[in-house]
Amino acid sequence: MSGYDFDVIQRSWVYLFRDGMTFTLTLTALAMVGGIFFGTLLAMMRLSRFSILSYAAGGYVNLMRSLPLVLVIFWFFFLVPYIGAWAIGAKDPVKVGSFMSCLITFTMFEAAYYCEIMRAGIQSVARGQVWAGYALGLNYWLTMGKIVLPQAFRNMLPVLLTQTVILFQDTSLVYVISATDFLGAAAKVANRDYRLVEMYTFVAVVYFIISFGLSLLVKQLQSRIAIIR
Amino acid sequence: MISIKNISKWYGSFQVLTDCSTEVKKGEVVVVCGPSGSGKSTIIKCVNALEPFQKGEITVDGISVGDPKTDLPKLRSRIGMVFQNFELFPHLSVTENLTLAQIKVLGRTPEAARDKALKLLDRVGLMAHKDKFPGQLSGGQQQRVAIARALSIDPIAMLFDEPTSALDPEMINEVLDVMVQLAQEGMTMMVVTHEMGFAKRVAHRVIFMDAGKIIEDCTKDDFFGTQRSERAQLFLSKILHH
Numbered sequence: 001m002s003g004y005d006f007d008v009i010q011r012s013w014v015y016l017f018r019d020g021m022t023f024t025l026t027l028t029a030l031a032m033v034g035g036i037f038f039g040t041l042l043a044m045m046r047l048s049r050f051s052i053l054s055y056a057a058g059g060y061v062n063l064m065r066s067l068p069l070v071l072v073i074f075w076f077f078f079l080v081p082y083i084g085a086w087a088i089g090a091k092d093p094v095k096v097g098s099f100m101s102c103l104i105t106f107t108m109f110e111a112a113y114y115c116e117i118m119r120a121g122i123q124s125v126a127r128g129q130v131w132a133g134y135a136l137g138l139n140y141w142l143t144m145g146k147i148v149l150p151q152a153f154r155n156m157l158p159v160l161l162t163q164t165v166i167l168f169q170d171t172s173l174v175y176v177i178s179a180t181d182f183l184g185a186a187a188k189v190a191n192r193d194y195r196l197v198e199m200y201t202f203v204a205v206v207y208f209i210i211s212f213g214l215s216l217l218v219k220q221l222q223s224r225i226a227i228i229r
Numbered sequence: 230m231i232s233i234k235n236i237s238k239w240y241g242s243f244q245v246l247t248d249c250s251t252e253v254k255k256g257e258v259v260v261v262c263g264p265s266g267s268g269k270s271t272i273i274k275c276v277n278a279l280e281p282f283q284k285g286e287i288t289v290d291g292i293s294v295g296d297p298k299t300d301l302p303k304l305r306s307r308i309g310m311v312f313q314n315f316e317l318f319p320h321l322s323v324t325e326n327l328t329l330a331q332i333k334v335l336g337r338t339p340e341a342a343r344d345k346a347l348k349l350l351d352r353v354g355l356m357a358h359k360d361k362f363p364g365q366l367s368g369g370q371q372q373r374v375a376i377a378r379a380l381s382i383d384p385i386a387m388l389f390d391e392p393t394s395a396l397d398p399e400m401i402n403e404v405l406d407v408m409v410q411l412a413q414e415g416m417t418m419m420v421v422t423h424e425m426g427f428a429k430r431v432a433h434r435v436i437f438m439d440a441g442k443i444i445e446d447c448t449k450d451d452f453f454g455t456q457r458s459e460r461a462q463l464f465l466s467k468i469l470h471h
């Protein structure tokens with residue numbers, strides 16, 4: 001191995017983006033949607049006046065936030081087939097593809113973080129807004145869905161997106177279960193062609209450009225929201 | 230229409246309301262006044278169950294508010310409420326603020342709800358602002374929209390909690406005018422306010438509260454006459470002199 005050979009990038013980028021980046025971006029997008037959905041439900045539970053609900057949600061959130069993500073990815077990868085089998089009453093472990101396993105893991109894991117953001121968002125909406133909703137005859141779900149959550153969401157949009165940038169970077173950890181995400185695809189090429197330095201540099205640059213670009217976008221959004229308010 | 234019987238309420242060990250009783254008949258306008266912290270907001274929130282109470286009974290049009298079997302959203306949809314800080318929904322346009330409950334609670338069609346909304350906006354003189362957002366309106370305009378929103382569900386009674394005290398002085402009258410008109414049309418109203426001019430013009434009765442108790446509950450003439458208690462007198466002289 002003499003000198004550097006950056007041609008390897010030219011030879012492999014179609015594969016890297018078509019297979020790897022598609023996996024990474026799809027996983028990020030779906031886990032974000034799922035994470036925000038379940039995170040919002042968890043936040044509503046945490047703020048519920050029924051203490052069983054708030055303790056259950058609080059316990060879940062604290063557990064997830066105290067575990068290293070890599071461990072959760074490993075565990076879910078090995079456990080999900082058995083949990084699935086138990087759930088549908090099958091004898092053999094259910095076959096779950098690595099993408100599905102990753103999606104479930106990230107949705108469950110990120111839900112804990114999105115929960116804390118949405119909780120702050122719900123609490124940022126003035127108490128009087130809830131009273132106004134109830135006073136008009138709206139029930140809990142309508143008051144939440146039509147009045148509180150839209151405002152909570154708008155107030156928290158920059159933070160939610162920042163969390164998504166972190167999620168985007170974290171998805172590279174699926175590498176530990178040999179999933180072919182962007183990093184995984186690059187690693188395969190790097191090992192095959194013995195071009196570790198070139199490939200990992202390239203991967204770093206791509207992650208940097210996307211993450212930095214997204215955070216610039218978030219900043220811009222933040223100042224735009226500040227003007228509206 | 231609204232009957233309050235021996236209501237007591239505690240926040241933890243702190244008693245906010247002590248054995249309060251009164252009644253608002255159909256078409257009657259009752260003004261509630263009293264010093265800050267005397268429990269005026271609390272008692273008015275108890276009427277449509279925004280605050281629970283531990284003792285006594287409140288009925289609205291014969292339906293018990295404290296009864297756990299009462300369908301609270303339905304009960305509340307028959308009472309209009311106007312808040313000190315307007316509480317318009319900032320993410321919805323003025324028209325949407327007025328149609329939301331009509332569609333989601335009363336089940337009206339979007340067209341019918343919109344017609345009603347525009348009629349009400351016209352009535353409070355804000356037709357030109359129908360597509361704006363609450364944040365683009367002045368305080369007085371926002372409170373008039375809030376009154377129109379409360380009227381959009383065709384309430385049998387209206388509750389007001391200091392509707393003008395968050396407003397700049399020059400905007401108070403535009404809101405009071407709407408309220409006076411409403412009172413003259415025969416709306417049943419319970420109004421927490423320190424605007425004694427409003428009370429003198431349209432109130433039938435005045436309630437004076439202090440430290441969680443109803444100290445005075447008398448006709449307007451008695452209240453502004455010589456019959457009132459020393460405490461109410463002291464309070465009145467304070468608010469009338471600034």
Ligand SMILES: Nc1ncnc2c1ncn2[C@@H]1O[C@H](COP(=O)(O)OP(=O)(O)OP(=O)(O)O)[C@@H](O)[C@H]1O
Binds near residue numbers: 243
């Ligand atoms: N959520 C709460 N927890 C504990 N105490 C409360 C709560 N809300 C109100 N209080 C107390 O209850 C008392 C009555 O409050 P309330 O808001 O009804 O007074 P008010 O007559 O409307 O006063 P103001 O003129 O300032 O609006 C006050 O002493 C207040 O501090």
Ligand SMILES: [Mg+2]
Binds near residue numbers: 269270271390
């Ligand atoms: Mg008050």
